[in-house]
Amino acid sequence: MHKAGNMSALKDLLRPMFTGLKLLFQKPYTIKYPYEEMPNLPETNYRYDPKASIAYPGYKGRHVLYMDKCTGCSLCDIACSYVSEAITMVYAFEVKLQFDERVYGMIKQGNPTAIEAIDTLAANISDINSEVYQKRGASHPLMCLLIDLKQVTKVENQYQLRFNADTIWEHSSDLLVERYLRGGLGELEGKGWSVELIEDKSPESVMYKIERDGLTFFLSISKSDFKLTNNKKSYFPQVDYGRCVFCGLCVDACPFYALEMSPDVELSALERPGLVYNPISLAPKKISTVQPSINPIDAFYGWFRRKIRWE
Numbered sequence: 001m002h003k004a005g006n007m008s009a010l011k012d013l014l015r016p017m018f019t020g021l022k023l024l025f026q027k028p029y030t031i032k033y034p035y036e037e038m039p040n041l042p043e044t045n046y047r048y049d050p051k052a053s054i055a056y057p058g059y060k061g062r063h064v065l066y067m068d069k070c071t072g073c074s075l076c077d078i079a080c081s082y083v084s085e086a087i088t089m090v091y092a093f094e095v096k097l098q099f100d101e102r103v104y105g106m107i108k109q110g111n112p113t114a115i116e117a118i119d120t121l122a123a124n125i126s127d128i129n130s131e132v133y134q135k136r137g138a139s140h141p142l143m144c145l146l147i148d149l150k151q152v153t154k155v156e157n158q159y160q161l162r163f164n165a166d167t168i169w170e171h172s173s174d175l176l177v178e179r180y181l182r183g184g185l186g187e188l189e190g191k192g193w194s195v196e197l198i199e200d201k202s203p204e205s206v207m208y209k210i211e212r213d214g215l216t217f218f219l220s221i222s223k224s225d226f227k228l229t230n231n232k233k234s235y236f237p238q239v240d241y242g243r244c245v246f247c248g249l250c251v252d253a254c255p256f257y258a259l260e261m262s263p264d265v266e267l268s269a270l271e272r273p274g275l276v277y278n279p280i281s282l283a284p285k286k287i288s289t290v291q292p293s294i295n296p297i298d299a300f301y302g303w304f305r306r307k308i309r310w311e
């Protein structure tokens, strides 16, 4: 009786070990995401043919924007505004500080007043950790001052210092000022500089005159022109994946075949602004998560699971 009990205990001990060993050589049902690619996603994009009124089946993941077909009509934005307001129509902006030859000479000589204007604006720019956005190809603007004087260019007797290292996508020029530059302009006024809005063509451009002690700077925020035949205003949709519910209504609303949804589902980001995809990052290419580092044991195990497994 006692011997039979021992055998039973031994069986109970060995059975799970055998089961575990057997499963080690079977095809796994799970994948080690993100180390392994996700299988079984459809290859085709979800798209809609407005002329034939037919929706073609496909996975509704990240949007694909064909900038050459987009007319900037905003119909996708309007459709989304009834769902989650994930789409914002945006322009691409450049921010430049302009000055004449005399001021340029003073900057080169390190004149404290001239340097103060540049430093104050730079110190107050709402800069956010840019590395994350660059890696993801996502849309948050990288605003940083290129104080390196080699970056100063001369255009028609005016010297220009470009403030943004990356294109800034924003709904309007005055919104850009409010979001990134208002703090710096306010501080300059506090230091005795006069700040005057001398040109207001918002949403496309605005210009400020900044002056003190005979030194004059012009801060210009102007729209970039992509010179596209179908989109003279260079006005495109941008998608916030923190809001999008992947319903596809924006694709259905586009009358110009400019918007589709792709099987790209790797949309996670480390910080909230990384979920906002600008028109360039919505281009028809796959954006995948940066491959995480993997230790040698996991690397071998991943290879083993893929290559030498029994069906």
Ligand code: SF4
Pocket: 079, 080, 083, 084, 085, 086, 087, 239, 243, 244, 245, 246, 247, 248, 249, 250, 251
């Ligand atoms: S798929 Fe996303 S962006 Fe398009 S309408 Fe739906 S919620 Fe808006």
Ligand code: SF4
Pocket: 069, 070, 071, 072, 073, 074, 075, 076, 077, 236, 237, 253, 254, 255, 256, 257, 258, 259
């Ligand atoms: S994607 Fe389509 S609906 Fe949206 S702005 Fe461009 S053309 Fe219009």
